[in-house]
Amino acid sequence: MTHPMPGVPNWVDLGTSDLQDAIRFYTQLFGWEAEISGAEYGGYTTFRIDGRATAGAGPTFGEGQPTAWSTYIATDDADAVTARVAAAGGKVLVPPFDVMYQGRMAAFLDQAGAPFSVWQAGTMKGADIFDVPGALTWNELVTRDIEGSAAFYGDVFGWVARESSMGDLPYIIWEYAGETIAGMQQMDATWPHDLPPHWMISFAVADCDDAAGYAQSLGGRVLQSPSDLAIGRHAVLEDPQGGAFAVLQNDQQ
The missing domain is CATH 3.10.180.10 (2,3-Dihydroxybiphenyl 1,2-Dioxygenase, domain 1)
Known part of the structure; x- marks a missing residue:
């Protein structure tokens, strides 16, 4: 991996049907620390290694939505990426929106149907640690x-x-x-x-x-x-x- 910069994967998170059990599973498996956000973020959880962000998790929102990990690609302009995705034959699942002061994100399907997201950093830059056990x-x-x-x-x-x-x-x-x-x-x-x-x-x-x-x-x-x-x-x-x-x-x- 490389340190987050625009154009490369910089974050992953889990949408899960049982957030509490997912926290139990992953904190034990990888030794992660779980930082659970307030109600305004829906209980979104940031997993950390020695205080450094490595991944996230939150509840699924759509009925029937499967539990799955998502890859985020860093960008300095989520709106411009959205236009390029549509022009290249992809599908916009979630148009760009602000996650309070943390950043701006959008979710897509590529031309073959693989889901991915982008993250335009605000105060939250993405993962802080790579390539060590648990990261x-x-x-x-x-x-x-x-x-x-x-x-x-x-x-x-x-x-x-x-x-x-x-x-x-x-x-x-x-x-x-x-x-x-x-x-x-x-x-x-x-x-x-x-x-x-x-x-x-x-x-x-x-x-x-x-x-x-x-x-x-x-x-x-x-x-x-x-x-x-x-x-x-x-x-x-x-x-x-x-x-x-x-x-x-x-x-x-």
């Missing part, structure tokens, strides 16, 4: 439309999609301003046909196998068992309410 370490777009997504995010944010590999599998690296900022993976026929495109987030852990086992003991599930990748040991987990996320043990960090 955000990677964001990855999983999609069935690699070429369309390369064009969409290029038009909206100026990202460049570079062909790479993850072991024996092809992989796309997103670059911006000369920095590697995220990844993209093709959903082929082996993926469940009803799984929509999405942004997967990965939190750093000291021991992937221990984290997977501990998540199960806390009421979560292991969706993909720990396995070795070129960048480290990786697993995909699910919290008790169904929110999917990954953990990554990178011994080079």
Whole structure:
């Protein structure tokens, strides 16, 4: 990850059907501190590591809305991004609005239907810590439309999609301003046909196998068992309410 700057992922948060249980699960799994906001913010919770913001969580609002993690991309002009999303074939789910003095946000679907949001910082800049155990370490777009997504995010944010590999599998690296900022993976026929495109987030852990086992003991599930990748040991987990996320043990960090 790179420190938040306009044009790169800078925040993740969880919309959950049971905020109190999510706080229990994630504070125990990652050792996070939970800072719960007042009623004016709907109980929105900021998770911290040694006082530094790493992620957020709040209740779902729409009936039937699934529990899910969201990726936010930093911007200095949420309204301009909104116009570019519409022009590039995306869909505006939530037009830009002010979150009091904290910042300005909007939510979208990309051209293939993957949800994402943008954050224009006010007093809240985004995450303050990356790449240490418990902190955000990677964001990855999983999609069935690699070429369309390369064009969409290029038009909206100026990202460049570079062909790479993850072991024996092809992989796309997103670059911006000369920095590697995220990844993209093709959903082929082996993926469940009803799984929509999405942004997967990965939190750093000291021991992937221990984290997977501990998540199960806390009421979560292991969706993909720990396995070795070129960048480290990786697993995909699910919290008790169904929110999917990954953990990554990178011994080079």
